[in-house]
Amino acid sequence: MARRQEPARGSRQPGALVIIGGHEDKERPAVILSRVLALAGGAGARIAVVPTASETPRAAGRPYVAVLSRLGARSIEVLKLDRRAEAMDPRWPAKLARATAVFFTGGDQLRITSTLGGSWFHRALAARQRRGLVVAGTSAGASMMTDTMIVEGAADQSPTRNTVHLAVGMGLWPGAVVDQHFSERGRIGRLLSAVAQNPAVLGVGIDENTAIEVDFGDRCFKVLGEGTVTVLDGWGAGETNASESRPQEPLALTGVQLHVLAPAWAFRWEQRRPVAPTHGLQRRERLP
Template sequence: MQPFFFFFGRRLTIGPLIIIGGNEDKTHEGAILQRVVQLTQASSRQPILGVVTTASREGQAAFSQYQKIFTELGLKEVLGLTVDSRREASRAERVYAIRRCAMLFFSGGDQLRITSVLGGTLFHHVLLEEHRRGLAVAGTSAGASMMSDTMIVMGEGEKAPTKNTVQMAPGMGLWVGAVIDQHFSQRGRIGRLLSALAQNPGILGVGLDEDTAIEVRLAEHRLRVWGSRTVTLLDGSSVDETNASESRADRPLAITGVRLHVLPQGYDFDLNERLPGSLRDPRED
């Protein structure tokens, strides 16, 4: 049975998440941004996309780039939601623009800027509320990492997992029970995702390659892979041993019983059973 919410007597389903590993194909051939547009246009809400550039120190330039891309891909209205301070994130006239949108798209940059500026503000509360009411949320690079309730802030790539390999902080809480890393294969980040898993057994570690995304349907307990490369899923639900609590900060971590899946475009993954589905054409949905 799918989870749902009632809002003034109406049955509401949680909106989808489009979580992108960064450096997505921005041409007309790119499957990921086409999917963002498709979901925006198919929504029961107004077909408006809002671009949130809080992660970037050059927010206006980031907005202009994505406004041009999404307009060329067929959207008629693309809003700029440039929120650079906690004071601005609590201004009602700025925040309630979220309610006009079918999709919010978080650009890349620094995920800690997103959580430190937006976390706990009116913007954050309205974002979570509207997501429960069907708002779709997409994010690339830093905008991907912030989706989970616990996020990777920084860490060393291409290193064996230790406590020092990764630093973590609270995320925006759109997806509970996962930790997301981006630019995954390109920057050799499996060590830092394993470090996060060793210190948080039971979570689902998600490593997204560049130009690769997952479409997460929390109401249906599944995700679908999009893009030209792969997603690496590290399932910590079957971990039977880790020395994270005893190990010194600079010593290698032990973790046993991790299940690993590598999935390209077209594959599903069941979030309840923690099992991949068969290959299919994602455009069928």
């Protein structure tokens, strides 16, 4: 565990991503936020909170300052990143240099990408993450993690080609598309719709108060929290009408591998292989 407790600054491998499906517990035991803190260096953690997704960023940042202080972070700062001009400040690499984790709150993922995408802040964030900075995000802050992200899509209806609207995400975790509030909001149709359009992408649906910890060393993500993570793997998919049907028509998509992962289960995303808690993970890799 020694490696994980060290501040991630200066590490040779990318920092973990903690991608949270929304509504994470902020009281005790606060399993997910405690894990973010541990990954960020425990008592030495210096955490920057990015509330850009929210229409009321000050209010969105406040509960995280409270809970992360209580859990024992060394410093917590809510960044002012409400406008693109702020994100374009060339001093961001220096300003982020001491942070050991950056946490993105919920709100609207398009507000994150349209304000921050390609900015000096974004470049500094990505560069630091490649060298060990932990990046966590909940809800909108979860969706934005991937190259392509889900913006919106009707839930609780038959999936159609039109069910999902995609946009360019922040690109911290290539190869996946993440959806959040997944079981609670009946979102499998829109995630299937994204996978049907290009089975190269791995669909990852994360329930509320549930997270995945993406570990670039093991090329594996692990589930933590109290709900499930649904993985849709279209790699071996059979026939589909995705390119034929009119947008309003029902989607057809066959041969998708579906995995439902409970807490402590893991998934090797390159091999597209689930890992049960008792197999294949070394003791040091176990979730706390």
